[in-house]
Amino acid sequence: MLSIPCPFCGPRGEHEFQWGGEPVTRPVPASEVSDARWANYLYLRTNTKGRDRELWCHAGGCGQWFTMERDTMTHEVFESAQISLGRIGA
Amino acid sequence: MRYSAVQLIRQGLAGHTGWSPAWRTPELARGYDAVVIGGGAHGLAAAYYLRKIHKVKRVAVLERSWIGGGNTGRNTTIVRSNYFFPESAALYDFSLRLYEGLSEELNYNIMLSQRGVLNLAHSEHDMELMCRSVNAMLLNGIDVELLSAAQIRREVQTLNFERDARYPIFGGFMQRRGGVARHDAVAWGYARAASDLGVDIVQGCEVTGFLRDGDRITGVETSLGPISAGVTGMSVAGHSGVLAGLAGFRLPITSYALQAMVSEPIKPILNTVVMSTATGMYVSQSDKGELVFGQGLDLYPSYAQRGNLPVAQTIVASMLEMFPSFRRLKLLRQWAGVVDVCWDYSPIIGPAPVDGLFMNCGWGTGGFKGSPVGGWTLAHLMAKGDHHVLSRPFDLGRFTSGRLVDEAAGAGIAH
Structure with missing residues (x-):
């Protein structure tokens, strides 16, 4: 069981949380986005083995989204952070 | 070396000292x-x-x-x-x-055992959707058949057929050519x-x-x-x-850990593979007698070949809800593989x-x-x-x- 540090509520058990994927930014304007770029945004993932930055949601708690660094090999959890307005991903 | 009954007898008489490695270790x-x-x-x-x-x-x-x-x-x-x-x-x-x-x-011998794969429906709505799926599969030329609850009861007596079950059994469908290897x-x-x-x-x-x-x-x-x-x-x-x-x-x-586990070995009790649409749980009995079962993915991506506890508990709970008689079995092993999941x-x-x-x-x-x-x-x-x-x-x-x-x-x- 992971102990996940919600930036708003503090550490809680993993069953309160929902993993939200790799942070991505939607390409705009839609009229100028090619099929390849859209597929890159919608489907292609780095799928990192090791330390990675992920989106998480405290779905069973405060309901807030935040980013967290976690190692996908060891499951070690590092720091979490509130999401600032604007771009969150590559 | 070709494997055959004659070869088995010959090697057995020689004390099983003459078997060659099954594959080479090349430069x-x-x-x-x-x-x-x-x-x-x-x-x-x-x-x-x-x-x-x-x-x-x-x-x-x-x-x-x-x-x-x-x-x-x-x-x-x-x-x-x-x-x-x-x-x-x-x-x-x-x-x-x-x-x-x-x-x-x-x-x-890959020990293919076409003992059938049974998928369960737990409500009238499950059953309607299952009819649609079965029709599509039949059109695809796949050998599936719809079964009523009574038919299932004749084949798998150990399931929980109680009316107050958390997942009551309304029916299901079977692919008889399915099984295990x-x-x-x-x-x-x-x-x-x-x-x-x-x-x-x-x-x-x-x-x-x-x-x-x-x-x-x-x-x-x-x-x-x-x-x-x-x-x-x-x-x-x-x-x-x-x-x-x-x-x-x-x-x-995206790579996730997918868990599976086995119970201690018991005498033959389950003669087919059973899957539940509602819980995603599936179980079969190995030739050694262990109940082999699993369910869905762990909740977040992982490259670790081990499953996490909350999902393991859900898997066990789902199986016991459907097979109450397995409640007193000991869990023998639990493991996970890293699976590559497409959207x-x-x-x-x-x-x-x-x-x-x-x-x-x-x-x-x-x-x-x-x-x-x-x-x-x-x-x-x-x-x-x-x-x-x-x-x-x-x-x-x-x-x-x-x-x-x-x-x-x-x-x-x-x-």
């Missing part, structure tokens, strides 16, 4: 016509068919660890072809047909047959990079040195994203975005049943440079064109 050459990365059942099958069907001369399989030690040795050994979309049904049924002839083809034997059988045809199976050889000539991949860098290859194929399941990263592209794949729960078989490399990946939670066809189509791609008719719908290009084969929603069954 690694510096170059091959075809190199397959990944010594699981898929990769070994690809190497076998490259030699057997396509007569490619120098073929090697490179395995980081030992053959059959990844997901081939970690699955719940279920084979079936009850899929919703015609493309999937064609692919998986071809695989099942290869399985049906595999023991004879490889002269290796011995997973290790599939890897070892392909390895032995491939080795006999001259394929070099190199264990303890990790691919660390790719050799290039301009934009074309011309071989691999390995922990045992560089190896040139006329054509390279990758069949590495959960680590597909890592290899793609080394080759300079990304895939529509549409269908595999990716086809050319990679770089020349000289072909992919067989994205089988996610259902790779074991696809081992023969995964190998068959990857071998075809590597030998011919173009798609097999079965693999064309599963090209990576479907994620750009939008023509997904969405079995995640379509099949409506546990994978």
